[in-house]
Amino acid sequence: MSAKIIDGKAFSAEVRARVGEQVARLKAAHGITPGLAVVLVGEDPASQVYVRNKGKQTVEAGMESFEHKLDADTSEAALLDLVARLNADPAVHGILVQLPLPGHMNADAVINAIDPAKDVDGFHISNVGLLATGQKAMVPCTPLGCLMMLRDQHGDLSGMNAVVVGRSNIVGKPMAQLLLRDSCTVTIAHSRTREIETVCRQADILVAAVGRPEMVTGDWIRPGATVIDVGINRVPAPEKGEGKHRLVGDVHFESASQVAGAITPVPGGVGPMTIACLLANTLTACCRANGLPEPEGLTA
Numbered sequence: 001m002s003a004k005i006i007d008g009k010a011f012s013a014e015v016r017a018r019v020g021e022q023v024a025r026l027k028a029a030h031g032i033t034p035g036l037a038v039v040l041v042g043e044d045p046a047s048q049v050y051v052r053n054k055g056k057q058t059v060e061a062g063m064e065s066f067e068h069k070l071d072a073d074t075s076e077a078a079l080l081d082l083v084a085r086l087n088a089d090p091a092v093h094g095i096l097v098q099l100p101l102p103g104h105m106n107a108d109a110v111i112n113a114i115d116p117a118k119d120v121d122g123f124h125i126s127n128v129g130l131l132a133t134g135q136k137a138m139v140p141c142t143p144l145g146c147l148m149m150l151r152d153q154h155g156d157l158s159g160m161n162a163v164v165v166g167r168s169n170i171v172g173k174p175m176a177q178l179l180l181r182d183s184c185t186v187t188i189a190h191s192r193t194r195e196i197e198t199v200c201r202q203a204d205i206l207v208a209a210v211g212r213p214e215m216v217t218g219d220w221i222r223p224g225a226t227v228i229d230v231g232i233n234r235v236p237a238p239e240k241g242e243g244k245h246r247l248v249g250d251v252h253f254e255s256a257s258q259v260a261g262a263i264t265p266v267p268g269g270v271g272p273m274t275i276a277c278l279l280a281n282t283l284t285a286c287c288r289a290n291g292l293p294e295p296e297g298l299t300a
Contacts, residue, residue, distance in 0.1 A: 003227070003260040006149055012272035015148065015298070016061055019279045022295045023062040026286070034286035035064035036094040036120065036278070037086045041079060041105070042072035047098050054096070054275055061279050066092060076105045080113050087115040093289055094120035094282035117289060120281040122174065131177050138281055139300045143175040145273025146207060146228050147182070147300060153226055153262055154205075158183035163200050165189045165216065165250070166209035171230050175207055178300055196220075208250035218255030227256055227263040230270050 026032050036058050040051045051067065058065040068082060079097075086095050095118045101107050111119070116126040122140035130137035150157060162184040166172035172188060179186045189199050190210070200206055200220040208216045209230035221227060231250030240246065249266030257263050264270055280298040287294050 003257040004262040005257075006153065006226075006228075006262055006264045006269060008145075008149070008264055008269040008272045011149060011152065012145070012276040015273070015276040016057060016279060018297060019276070019283055019295070020061045022283060022298070026283075026292070027062065030290065030292070032286065032290055033062070033064050033091075034093050034282050035066060035089075035091045036096065036282045037066040037068065037089075037092045039068045039070065039079070039082060039086075039095070039097045041070045041074055041098070042102050044100070047100075051098055054278065057275050057279060058282070063279065063282060064091060072102050074102075076110070079105065079110060083110065083113045087113075087118065092118065093286040094118055094278075096121050096278065118285055120278055120285055122281070123170070128169070128174075131174060134181060138285065139178065140170060140174045141274045141277040141281060142171050142230060142270060143178050144277040144280070144300055145270060146175060146230065147178045148277070149228065149264065149270075149273065150205060150226065151182075157205070160184050160204040161187075161202055162205040162207065163187045163189055163203035164207045164209065165196070165200065166207075166211070166230070168209065168211075171209040175209065175230075179205070179207075181300065210250050212250055213248050214250070214252040216251040216256065218252065218257075218259045221256055221259045223259055224261035225259075227251055227260045228270060229253070229264050229266050232266060232271060 038051050038054055055065045055067055086092050095114050111123045112125055116124045119127055119138050122138045127137040162179045164172050164176045167188050167190045176186050176188050189196050197220045201222050203225055205226050207228045213233040213235050229249035229251040233248050234245040235248055237244045237246040247267050283295050
């Protein structure tokens, strides 16, 4: 068999379009424009590209985009002062501090200084706790995107066996919490899991978020399972020339796609969903801040 390819580019475009439609209705009915503030500290090239893309897509969705670029030697106190000002700004509904931060800054302290209601990354300790206890929270963008794709693929996830490979605070743990909330039976596997291949073969849904290139091979996958590959790894590609690289996921796509029922590619799978869900979270935060109904189909 050959798996259905879950096209993250196309699906993320649909999500962004839905966000744009609901932003337009929000403006027309209430005169409110959601605003997203993104803070970049330093000159990391990948972060610069990512922030530029976020700003572009924010504006395309009809939202206000506020970009704050700080020098790498900016003090932590100065960054915290900026966060405090953004917390107090009624035009800003979502705040994202781009990671990684320079080594002299405490990332946890900075993230936890963000107003939890404006924490559109879903990393604040309060949102982590709310998600874990099944309460209303801002949900991390990448797991939210994965959940949206799974719901689109299957509809009701209730009763399905889900295995999440990886236990990071950014993807693995919140992904497991979201699947539990949708009434899946969830197992978290990781580097110390014994007979991990056998554990993975029990999964109706397999989410790979471990950060190891092509670790999950076709013989780890239950025939017909849905595979969500969160990994983005750069590996040497000598066939493209000296010093060249290519992007691969945590799943060996060629072998896995012969067994799975559906699978996300890398690139073009989960990646595009992250910014789309950032926009969705900003819209959600704006609606909550103004006591309005949450956007349809864009929340966990």
